[in-house]
Amino acid sequence: MQSPHDVHPHRIQAMKRTCSRSGTFACRGSSLRILGSLLVMVGVATAAIADEEPLVFNAPVMTVLPEPFFPTMFRVRDIDGDGKQDLAIAGRDPDDRLLTYKGNGLGGFTPLQTLSAEGFTDWLEFGDMDGDGLVDIVSAWRGDLPRVVVYRGLAGGQFAAPVVVAGIELGVGRDPEGIAIGDFDSDGDIDVVVSSYIGQSFEYFANNGGLSFERVQRVRCAQYLGGYGFPRMIETGDIDGDGDLDLVANQLGGGRIAVIRNESGRFTRAVEYRGPQIGNERPGISAAHLADIDGDGDLDIYAPALVLETTQRIVWFRNDGTGRFNERIIGDGPSSGYVFSVKLADLDSDGDLDMICGSALPGLLSAHRCVSVGDFLFEQDGYYPFGSLVRHCDAFDYDGDCDLDLITIDGPGRTILTRRNITPQQGSGSGCGGLAAANRATREHSTRSQPAEQVTNSTPAASWSRSPLPSAAQHDWNEDGVVDASDVAVWLGSLSRPLSENMLKVTPAPAAEVDAKREQKQSTRTNAQGAAR
Amino acid sequence: MKLLRCAHGLFGAHGLFGAHGLLSALAVGAIAHAAPAQCPVPGDCREVHATPGCEQPECCTLVCDFDPSCCSIEWSEICVKAALELCEGISCPSAGACDVIHPNAGCADFDCCELITTLDGWCTYAAWDELCALEAEMLCGVAPCVINTVGVDESEPCYKRLNDGWGVGLVAARIPFSCELGMKGKIADGGPRDLEWFELDGSTRRRVRFTFEAEFPIELQYMLGPEDGPNEVKWLVGEPLCEGPRTVQFLTEPGTSTLILGTGNRERAYREGLDCDEINPDFPPEPDDPPPFAVYGLRWQMTAECLALADIDGDGAVGAADLSLLLAAWGELDPSEEFDPRQPDADLDGDGAVGASDLSLLLASW
Numbered sequence: 001m002q003s004p005h006d007v008h009p010h011r012i013q014a015m016k017r018t019c020s021r022s023g024t025f026a027c028r029g030s031s032l033r034i035l036g037s038l039l040v041m042v043g044v045a046t047a048a049i050a051d052e053e054p055l056v057f058n059a060p061v062m063t064v065l066p067e068p069f070f071p072t073m074f075r076v077r078d079i080d081g082d083g084k085q086d087l088a089i090a091g092r093d094p095d096d097r098l099l100t101y102k103g104n105g106l107g108g109f110t111p112l113q114t115l116s117a118e119g120f121t122d123w124l125e126f127g128d129m130d131g132d133g134l135v136d137i138v139s140a141w142r143g144d145l146p147r148v149v150v151y152r153g154l155a156g157g158q159f160a161a162p163v164v165v166a167g168i169e170l171g172v173g174r175d176p177e178g179i180a181i182g183d184f185d186s187d188g189d190i191d192v193v194v195s196s197y198i199g200q201s202f203e204y205f206a207n208n209g210g211l212s213f214e215r216v217q218r219v220r221c222a223q224y225l226g227g228y229g230f231p232r233m234i235e236t237g238d239i240d241g242d243g244d245l246d247l248v249a250n251q252l253g254g255g256r257i258a259v260i261r262n263e264s265g266r267f268t269r270a271v272e273y274r275g276p277q278i279g280n281e282r283p284g285i286s287a288a289h290l291a292d293i294d295g296d297g298d299l300d301i302y303a304p305a306l307v308l309e310t311t312q313r314i315v316w317f318r319n320d321g322t323g324r325f326n327e328r329i330i331g332d333g334p335s336s337g338y339v340f341s342v343k344l345a346d347l348d349s350d351g352d353l354d355m356i357c358g359s360a361l362p363g364l365l366s367a368h369r370c371v372s373v374g375d376f377l378f379e380q381d382g383y384y385p386f387g388s389l390v391r392h393c394d395a396f397d398y399d400g401d402c403d404l405d406l407i408t409i410d411g412p413g414r415t416i417l418t419r420r421n422i423t424p425q426q427g428s429g430s431g432c433g434g435l436a437a438a439n440r441a442t443r444e445h446s447t448r449s450q451p452a453e454q455v456t457n458s459t460p461a462a463s464w465s466r467s468p469l470p471s472a473a474q475h476d477w478n479e480d481g482v483v484d485a486s487d488v489a490v491w492l493g494s495l496s497r498p499l500s501e502n503m504l505k506v507t508p509a510p511a512a513e514v515d516a517k518r519e520q521k522q523s524t525r526t527n528a529q530g531a532a533r
Numbered sequence: 534m535k536l537l538r539c540a541h542g543l544f545g546a547h548g549l550f551g552a553h554g555l556l557s558a559l560a561v562g563a564i565a566h567a568a569p570a571q572c573p574v575p576g577d578c579r580e581v582h583a584t585p586g587c588e589q590p591e592c593c594t595l596v597c598d599f600d601p602s603c604c605s606i607e608w609s610e611i612c613v614k615a616a617l618e619l620c621e622g623i624s625c626p627s628a629g630a631c632d633v634i635h636p637n638a639g640c641a642d643f644d645c646c647e648l649i650t651t652l653d654g655w656c657t658y659a660a661w662d663e664l665c666a667l668e669a670e671m672l673c674g675v676a677p678c679v680i681n682t683v684g685v686d687e688s689e690p691c692y693k694r695l696n697d698g699w700g701v702g703l704v705a706a707r708i709p710f711s712c713e714l715g716m717k718g719k720i721a722d723g724g725p726r727d728l729e730w731f732e733l734d735g736s737t738r739r740r741v742r743f744t745f746e747a748e749f750p751i752e753l754q755y756m757l758g759p760e761d762g763p764n765e766v767k768w769l770v771g772e773p774l775c776e777g778p779r780t781v782q783f784l785t786e787p788g789t790s791t792l793i794l795g796t797g798n799r800e801r802a803y804r805e806g807l808d809c810d811e812i813n814p815d816f817p818p819e820p821d822d823p824p825p826f827a828v829y830g831l832r833w834q835m836t837a838e839c840l841a842l843a844d845i846d847g848d849g850a851v852g853a854a855d856l857s858l859l860l861a862a863w864g865e866l867d868p869s870e871e872f873d874p875r876q877p878d879a880d881l882d883g884d885g886a887v888g889a890s891d892l893s894l895l896l897a898s899w
Contacts, residue, residue: 144658168662169634220800226694226725227724227725273761273763273764274761481694481724
């Protein structure tokens with residue numbers, strides 16, 4: 001079993017099968033729309049491997065969310081049953097809202113429903129929590145009075161007023177940030193696990209039916225650290241192959257991954273893996289996801305590795321088949337900014353997982369084509385400036401053409417950005433046939449043979465650049481005695497308002513600045529050794 | 534973060550309560566300066582009422598300093614507005630029993646409320662959750678104690694972080710563990726929190742008895758794995774305050790493993806309420822700085838012994854009693870079950886089950 005939100009090769013295949021079963025007319029329609037319009041292609045048209053096409057995406061479609069909503073993440077689903085993907089968006093909103101948006105099938109979204117909250121909601125999930133056959137939204141309200149809530153699904157894509165299913169009396173932890181759902185005890189209904197950002201723990205609530213929950217366990221993490229681990233997002237999947245759902249989470253402050261195995265409905269102690277040494281530093285780990293990267297049948301973990309001194313990296317924690325992740329492989333990430341979000345997905349249907357990354361300072365969305373699975377090597381094909389902090393990115397087929405499109409969200413800019421995937425799809429069973437073939441033909445007869453006609457607006461990725469870190473970011477946020485990449489990750493993760501203009505100014509990071517950062521870091525280390533005030 | 538930082542600022546060395554002898558001060562409701570006679574008196578500081586003064590001493594004093602009429606005429610809307618602005622983070626006393634979860638910050642017993650909110654900033658600003666209630670149950674009404682420490686001093690000033698392993702992001706030293714080790718030291722709060730890391734011998738699996746005592750609420754954990762991980766806390770115990778020496782007996786795992794001593798309980802690490810009482814020469818106090826303040830004493834001591842692997846009951850011999858314990862534990866161990874180092878551990882070979890191989894090891898050392 002795996003997270004319903006992961007895009008694994010077999011999931012993609014399943015999606016393709018679904019599309020095929022539903023007929024190819026819609027898919028061909030999509031392709032005709034593309035062919036009938038001027039393709040605004042963005043992306044760097046260079047391919048490392050002659051046979052591989054670069055990843056190419058259509059012009060961005062942006063949807064601006066209402067002020068002062070600060071989106072943190074989203075989930076995609078056809079909420080209203082019209083066959084098009086819609087969104088539910090969690091966020092930090094002084095006006096206490098949680099939003100659903102209706103998709104138009106072309107990457108644009110319009111408001112569907114505004115749901116009330118009491119406090120910030122950093123995460124949400126879709127699931128039929130009450131077993132009535134309609135999908136509900138489960139979320140957690142952060143703040144002084146933390147609660148887990150369910151918005152029951154109604155007919156027509158609407159949701160009812162929130163029902164508090166767990167409060168402090170039931171043991172909701174301090175500042176619940178991430179949520180994971182799944183049938184953890186294999187009793188047929190959907191249970192909930194919440195990460196407590198300040199509580200340094202995970203709370204597991206079993207669903208007893210009728211929206212009645214009880215807390216079964218509290219699993220601590222980062223107990224041995226002098227600083228705060230700050231657990232953030234949680235993913236679920238069967239990492240040890242025993243047939244039940246285990247948990248994987250990242251620690252924003254601890255720079256670690258926490259793995260919590262499910263043993264017959266109860267979770268074991270957290271086993272934690274530190275981000276690997278990259279150059280002179282340890283990375284901040286701002287997210288954690290599951291995917292079978294090497295196609296060996298087990299779920300691996302991958303995570304963005306935010307570093308200060310070099311270009312960004314992505315870390316693959318390889319599953320040895322037993323649910324242990326001792327081997328860590330470092331892949332290249334975005335060439336600019338500070339990477340905060342990542343998603344692996346097969347964007348060209350060639351059977352391996354490509355990568356999309358979201359970065360901060362400057363905000364960037366980048367697309368990376370996998371060129372070697374075993375070495376975790378990617379070619380950065382696209383590099384698109386977007387906002388100032390791309391908190392969440394994902395890949396979904398929102399236009400029904402059977403390839404995976406990009407959906408990302410910029411927190412400070414309150415913007416959803418989508419890009420239609422127009423990469424020629426490879427493989428015999430790829431896409432819906434028509435689109436991939438038509439796309440390929442178009443490119444071969446025009447764009448590819450006459451690259452000067454291709455419209456590109458991506459920023460050259462030859463040299464890395466980033467905005468200077470504001471002083472606020474350079475603070476020992478996790479209180480571990482060192483100012484490093486984890487603190488920047490914590491700072492980025494804690495933002496709830498737009499950044500000021502001077503924070504968004506993009507400047508190259510010269511060697512002198514890097515040296516200064518090293519000196520500062522060394523100085524901080526020295527001070528930390530001596531200072532306990 | 535804001536909550537924690539505010540709480541630390543409020544209750545730390547330079548905070549509102551940064552003064553010597555808080556516990557005695559709590560007993561009389563003392564505050565930073567002399568309180569008006571109407572402070573405290575019944576009446577919610579954040580609600581209008583016809584009588585002067587209100588129930589939270591610090592808040593009452595702050596508001597009456599701002600507007601003396603609040604303590605001479607009535608607690609008017611002006612007083613309430615001032616309270617809302619001036620008294621953020623002041624929550625003692627507030628509605629709700631201290632040992633019961635309730636949705637507001639603070640609790641009704643002033644002394645207990647002050648103690649717990651000093652140790653735990655969340656309880657000052659947010660809901661009085663299960664951790665606040667648990668801490669109140671464990672600590673309120675328990676008198677602090679002084680222990681006469683013996684053993685080798687760890688030689689770590691409490692303003693330094695020398696024996697915290699990689700817990701502070703540094704490659705710092707760990708205290709090498711040896712049989713018949715006896716040590717003493719101090720622990721103070723701050724970020725990073727002070728911990729004592731004891732490096733265990735990973736060359737072989739062995740049985741260790743660890744006896745420890747402290748003047749503060751103590752947590753002891755056994756963490757497996759090297760710096761890069763995987764790291765796993767096999768067990769963590771939080772021991773009652775001032776109930777004398779406590780003992781755990783456990784089998785060490787091969788490979789890197791560490792015994793970590795700190796302040797906290799079984800559910801939460803403490804990071805506040807224990808100022809270091811030594812002067813850091815790199816950051817000497819300013820003349821107007823208040824003296825260091827700690828809810829409890831800072832000292833701890835420990836002794837370690839190595840026992841025979843099969844000496845399950847720790848009586849110094851391997852015999853019938855150990856065999857009896859082994860047979861009683863026969864079978865597979867539940868990996869999701871919390872390990873308790875205060876209970877006999879009969880899984881001598883560490884394979885996750887008590888069986889023939891363990892029996893063989895026991896009989897071999899009979």
